[in-house]
Amino acid sequence: MEIVQHLSKEKLEKAAFILKTVAHPTRLAVIDLLSYREKMSVNELCSVLDCEQSLLSHHLINMKLKGILNSQKDGQNVYYSLKEKDVVKLISCIENCDCNM
Amino acid sequence: MEIVQHLSKEKLEKAAFILKTVAHPTRLAVIDLLSYREKMSVNELCSVLDCEQSLLSHHLINMKLKGILNSQKDGQNVYYSLKEKDVVKLISCIENCDCNM
DNA sequence: CAAATATATGAACATATTTTCATGTAAAAA
DNA sequence: TTTTTACATGAAAATATGTTCATATATTTG
Known part of the structure; x- marks a missing residue:
């Protein structure tokens, strides 16, 4: 009886990496909004999401850095x-x- | 021009919560393995994943707690x-x- | 019953992520 | 050319997550 993993360590790490950068309410909200509107300014996002400018900026820059x-x-x-429209599917x-919470 | 979010704060938080508990290489590997094999013991998972027993136990209990x-x-x-087979789709x-890394 | 095996637990520690705050920079408006 | 607006940046603080280690518990085996 031989059990093997079919997903490589690299694939698992990449997947976890992407999931992690998506796994935040504010960042999910950004992705969701941008799936409906081609583009949005930081200001627009700020007010719709009711999120402090600097904090949102950090999130956005991070998501950009990570290719999303x-x-x-x-x-x-x-x-x-x-950029990476496939992440919308995650939602x-x-x-x-x-799941329970 | 009125922009509104269509996902409620609760939905976003729940989604982020689930994504977070999945977003880890070891936990993804567990999910992946269990999508092929109905069930596996801690020991089996330990050796296949080459993960220390206590650490894996923590992960498993956490995933159980969170309904996965x-x-x-x-x-x-x-x-x-x-338990929650839909999470397999995330993979x-x-x-x-x-995305870049 | 003593020893071995499988798993859980909890505290301590290490590390990573999130948030805040003060300030910087560039473009536009007054 | 000062002021305002929009955004970025970076360090500090707050919080959360992951890992290790020592030990506990339950089950089985000798």
């Missing part, structure tokens, strides 16, 4: 958009789960 | 199985993502 978001400067504004995927 | 796993004692062994879902 894109940013594009236009005048004073910086518009963020989804609908998780909505079916019925 | 089930456990069932049989003699000296404790068999863990997937294939994430495998398509192409």
Whole structure:
């Protein structure tokens, strides 16, 4: 009886890495919003999400760094958009789960 | 121009919560293994995953607590199985993502 | 019953993540 | 050209998570 893992250590680490950068209410909300609106400025996101500017900035920059978001400067504004659109699927995927809390 | 979030704070928090408990290489590996094998004992998981017993136990109990796993004692062994099978989808879902690292 | 095996537990420690706050920079407006 | 607006940055503080280690408990075996 031989049991082997079929997912490599690298794949597991990459998957965990992506999941971790998504696993936060604010960041999920950003992803969700950007799945409906092509792009949004930091300010717009700030007010919709009711999140402090600096904190949101940290989140956005982090998500960009990790390949999930894109940013594009236009005048004073910086518009963020989804780079990795597949992450949106994670949301609908998780909505079916019925885990305890 | 009115922008609203369509996901409630509760939904976002629940989703982030589940994603967080999944977002770890070892825990992902457990989920993956249990998607192929109905159930596995702590010992089996330990050796396949090459993970220290106590550490794995902590992970398993945590996942059980959070509604992802089930456990069932049989003699000296404790068999863990997937309770929330939908989480398996997260793995294939994430495998398509192409984020930077 | 003593020893061995399988698992759990909890505290201490290490590390990582999140949040806050004060301040910096660049563009636009007054 | 000062002020305002939008955003970024970085360090400190707060919090959460992961890991280790020593030990406990239950079950089985000799």
